Amino acid sequence: MALSLSQSLIRASLPISQGAEAKVYKAQLSETSLPILLKYRFQKHYRHPSLDNNLTRTRIAGEARALLKCLRSGVNVPGIRMVDAAEGVLGIEWIEGQSLRKLLGGTEEEGDDLDVEATDTELENPLKDYGVSVEELMKLVGIEIAKMHKIDVIHGDLTTSNMMLRRPKSVESTLAAELVLIDFGLSYQSTLTEDKAVDLYVLERAFSSTHPDSEPMFATVLVAYANVMDKDWPAIRNRLEDG
Amino acid sequence: MESFRFSHTNNVAFALLFYPVNNPGKIKQRIIDAAKVEGTEGDHERDTVNFSFIEASLITSRLHLETAINQAIIADSQGSLRTKTAHSEILFALNPTNNITEAIRRYGVSDKSESLLVVQITDSSASVSDVEIKMKEVVDGTVVPFGELATITEWDRVKKYHKLDKEVRGKGEETRSFIDNIVISSVAMKSVIQ
Numbered sequence: 001m002a003l004s005l006s007q008s009l010i011r012a013s014l015p016i017s018q019g020a021e022a023k024v025y026k027a028q029l030s031e032t033s034l035p036i037l038l039k040y041r042f043q044k045h046y047r048h049p050s051l052d053n054n055l056t057r058t059r060i061a062g063e064a065r066a067l068l069k070c071l072r073s074g075v076n077v078p079g080i081r082m083v084d085a086a087e088g089v090l091g092i093e094w095i096e097g098q099s100l101r102k103l104l105g106g107t108e109e110e111g112d113d114l115d116v117e118a119t120d121t122e123l124e125n126p127l128k129d130y131g132v133s134v135e136e137l138m139k140l141v142g143i144e145i146a147k148m149h150k151i152d153v154i155h156g157d158l159t160t161s162n163m164m165l166r167r168p169k170s171v172e173s174t175l176a177a178e179l180v181l182i183d184f185g186l187s188y189q190s191t192l193t194e195d196k197a198v199d200l201y202v203l204e205r206a207f208s209s210t211h212p213d214s215e216p217m218f219a220t221v222l223v224a225y226a227n228v229m230d231k232d233w234p235a236i237r238n239r240l241e242d243g
Numbered sequence: 244m245e246s247f248r249f250s251h252t253n254n255v256a257f258a259l260l261f262y263p264v265n266n267p268g269k270i271k272q273r274i275i276d277a278a279k280v281e282g283t284e285g286d287h288e289r290d291t292v293n294f295s296f297i298e299a300s301l302i303t304s305r306l307h308l309e310t311a312i313n314q315a316i317i318a319d320s321q322g323s324l325r326t327k328t329a330h331s332e333i334l335f336a337l338n339p340t341n342n343i344t345e346a347i348r349r350y351g352v353s354d355k356s357e358s359l360l361v362v363q364i365t366d367s368s369a370s371v372s373d374v375e376i377k378m379k380e381v382v383d384g385t386v387v388p389f390g391e392l393a394t395i396t397e398w399d400r401v402k403k404y405h406k407l408d409k410e411v412r413g414k415g416e417e418t419r420s421f422i423d424n425i426v427i428s429s430v431a432m433k434s435v436i437q
Contacts, residue, residue, distance in 0.1 A: 009251035061435035080428035
């Protein structure tokens with residue numbers, strides 16, 4: 001049987017990493033276009049095929065909708081470049097840059113990174129490349145999460161691996177470094193204070209488990225977050241403090 | 244001639260940008276009539292207008308068009324076209340709603356079209372010059388380089404159709420690339436909008 005278009009595309013792409021739910025590739029749609037990132041939700045043979053198709057389709061649709069909602073409101077997320085829900089493929093803009101986890105020298109993720117670009121992480125202070133200090137970076141994190149919560153999108157898996165710093169286009173670039181939120185695979189919509197507080201709590205746990213002495217960093221995140229959330233902040237703070 | 248070659252399919256798309264166009268009403272009438280003629284004469288007439296005629300002023304970038312073409316090719320390959328042909332599917336993909344009539348009215352050729360992007364999806368064996376001759380037979384207008392699209396895009400109408408009037412103010416380069424990214428993303432995820 002001939003391969004489907006999406007399968008041929010995957011065949012011609014570069015594997016980046018693999019998780020339990022999906023494989024990630026770097027691909028190019030056409031001769032002239034910029035690279036994209038393909039997230040392929042492969043078939044789960046432990047599920048009934050029709051249930052599997054349904055779940056995959058729903059999740060891709062959910063992820064794409066969350067991304068579009070964020071894009072429309074100016075939250076920094078990757079643009080969508082292709083969707084093939086039948087085959088489980090979501091193609092998004094390739095972000096040239098580095099995950100926060102790596103930038104902050106976080107402990108390595110277990111094993112599943114296929115590490116194609118491992119070499120440039122060896123730098124003494126990788127942040128220097130991007131022209132931001134740790135403190136500024138934390139502010140950007142707080143602002144971006146707040147922008148997302150303002151439009152009632154809950155990320156569902158906020159970790160430093162799911163945030164990227166976009167590499168400035170040139171060294172002399174006067175443009176501010178851009179923090180991009182990625183992987184909306186577990187995202188959902190909610191207006192509840194509780195859900196927003198949980199989103200922050202998950203990030204706090206992620207910080208403390210991957211980055212030593214992270215308390216002051218996370219405190220800076222919250223200050224910037226509070227600033228943007230304004231009158232919505234006290235209620236969220238109360239939920240967060242209740243633990 | 245602008246060509247779109249994809250890494251995952253033998254389909255190739257060719258596009259010509261016409262500006263100005265002198266016979267938009269006639270082209271539209273011809274497409275409508277071609278659908279009604281029967282027999283070999285009908286087949287011939289349908290072949291003559293077997294293109295996607297796109298209102299160029301609503302296209303924000305090359306990638307915008309490429310994304311619509313790619314999604315139409317994918318839908319066609321899976322037998323999941325929402326319209327009759329891959330060419331009409333491009334128009335459908337471009338419009339943010341699921342209303343086919345509206346998609347054709349907005350993004351297809353109309354009596355008032357001043358600029359047109361004429362696209363043909365074909366396979367890699369097709370001859371570029373043949374396609375070009377056929378496009379020029381139907382459209383009475385001036386072919387301009389694809390890069391001219393940047394001066395043709397009507398950003399206010401793009402914003403209106405994508406309901407971005409409130410979200411986006413300003414007219415600078417940065418604003419345009421912001422709108423372009425949203426518009427491209429909407430086209431890419433058209434198959435899974437609510």
